Amino acid sequence: MTKVLVVDDSNSIRDMVSFTLKSAGYQTVEAKDGQDGLSKAQTSDFDLVISDVNMPNMDGISLCSELRKLANFKFTPILMLTTESSTDMKMRGKSAGATGWLVKPFNPEKLLATIKRVVK
């Protein structure tokens, strides 16, 4: 089963992403900020990471760079969940090793359609 790490400091967004993924048959693990996400990633493998950008403790960009340093996350797709669709934001994500980005407002159908670009 495809296993997804969902990182967001907002409970409601995290729950929604997780719920949407589960209802489409994915397995999910949730983390409440970058630090939490990183520690979960260190102890388990994932097929996909979806992370918010603005978070306390460790933001999504730093999480992404940290994950890319881990051997088992070298090629794992990492998507940034963000409202900021500015080019600057995309570039920062990309240079940190992000695979792509999902622009909020969060839309479940769109999310499911979009992540098919990176996972089965």
Place this chain on the structure above:
Amino acid sequence: MSVDLSQFIPSFLEESFEGLELMESGLLNLKPGDNETIHSIFRAAHSIKGGAGTFGFDSVTEFTHLVETLLDEMRDGRREVSSADTEILLESVDCMRLLIEAARDEQDYDHDKVSTTSARLSETLGGQQSTDSDSENESNVNKNDGCGYNIKFIPEHSLAKTGNDPIFLFSALAELGELTISANTEELPALMDIDAQELYFSWELTLITTAEEAEVIEIFEWVEDECLLELEPIVNKANEEPTNNISDVADGVINELSVESSLGEIENQEVLASTKVDNEPETATGEKSKTSKTKAKADLGSIRVGVDKVDSLINLMGELVITQSMLSELGNDFDMSKVERLTSGLEQLLQNTKEMQESVMRIRMLPISFAFNRFPRLVHDLAIKTGKTMELVISGEQTELDKTVMEQIGDPLVHLVRNAADHGIESKDVRLANGKPEKGTISLDAYHQGGNIVIEIKDDGAGINRQTVLDKAIDKGLIDANAILTDSQVYDLLFEPGFSTAAEVTDISGRGVGMDVVKRNIQALGGRIQVESVLGKGSTFKVNLPLTLAILDGQLVKVGTETYIIPLISIVESLQIDNQLINRVSGDMVLYRLRDDNVPVLPIYQMFNLETECTEIDKALLVVVEGDGQKVGLMVDDLLAQQQVVIKSLNDNYQQVSGISGATILGDGSVAMILDIPGIINMALEQAQKIQRVRTDGNSNVAAEVCL
């Protein structure tokens, strides 16, 4: 597929209100250069905007976008933090709260306030902000006037290092129509030189589709900086040009595969349909959120419990189960030799039950900071309105209090803090003239005392002028001009209906609810309020509240065959009746002399029509209770134990009965009624008035007869 997200609205709302509180407290403490605080305020606004967009709360999204933009400028240092900006942001937080509440309750909001603030925000931002967030893709829309595209996709070798995999891109493309893929392996090095982490292929794709160019490009959105992408519409099927391209690379083609979308057009239509929904937020999402909001309202009575509390409960549950199995094993073949073990087992059970009860109660407990949170802002605003300088000092905010009590104590506390700011703290000049520091201090403190929680609202202001209060009370006819009152009796006058000592009524306090309502609300929660004051030094209002409304410390009393419970908090003292102190007034009315007071004696057996042998007052016991500032003596047969009782509502199980506030189940399984002290006092008063009326009516009849 469609996913219903409305179940997440309550948690979004809860989170948003928390976010607003965080923004507010952050803004109140914001100092220039405090980047961490600005970041956290920004994050809160950002999350609210994101969530609101998801649920179709468009007014919230639009407004929050402006707030976010302003915060963003502060965040990256493009804008200095100024007090004017902070004020606008504080106002914006109010508007956001208004908008979110309106969205939650499906009600209209104060459009003037929101549009004024929104105009001020735009003005601050330099008037160049529009409220719509992203319009960057719109210029890109190209009509697909052909029947498909030829796509040349040459990725950089390092593409896989960002987690992208062309195979998924191609299957996404295949969902748009019929896809033919040919791979170019020219760049593939000798086997020895292959780096497994690099990509060496490039591809030529032909997509037969009705989808628009933007949709196709969107699929490559995440890789467009890491590849060379050429997209060329196929003008018609017979077009020969594209074959040129293919023939250029034909030598290198080793593999050709055709991926056909199995779902074909049906899926295509589905994609289109869902895009359509996105574009019509007013209709589709509007309706969606309407149904979900109704659901949200029903679900809002939730409570967030710390994991530690749940863990401790589960832990206790485990211990209880162990004790239970120990006892039941003991019961299997019991003989007198095991009495000692039985006693210790029962003791353990008592201990477990008690801890369990406390643990369950803790679940409903929240730190009082939830109620205190609004005060920094309130005092900040009051300082501006009154032109006084003052600060708020909060302590004991981790003290825990029952959720229901917390919800209901908020308004009375606001009233008391307003009073302290408005009437207590003096103006700057007066303070300086009296040798006090220029800045007044209001302190809020909460702590546990016995089984109660005490909330103190203290100011270092002018204090209460005893004489002014007395004059006013005499003027209003509340007391006799010659009455001699203690200080606390004088301060109690403040809580009389219609009493206000403020020289003039301001728009801050002294309007609408008075101190009498404050007192009534606190009493309704089973609490009481006391005042201490030193003229020129300040006043302290002490609010004493029970920790919970579900459990009550009670005194069990016996009347006839019945057991009643008197709330311990309302008992002044219990005493044996001394015959010499009994005063029979007229008829049935009996007064008992208690030091300086005469307390009316109310025989419980009469009030509830009970049979008892103990009808003579000198054989009975007197429990002196106080409610609504009135002391009465309840005549009972005997005092039994004092214990904590769990309150069961009579309303839920039967109906409201006057003089009774609820019921409980005692250890032996019998039901005992809990006496409603203010209610009983009212009943007695009404009865006394009725007797009085009958008597005066009777007298006038006699008088009339005499006249005849």
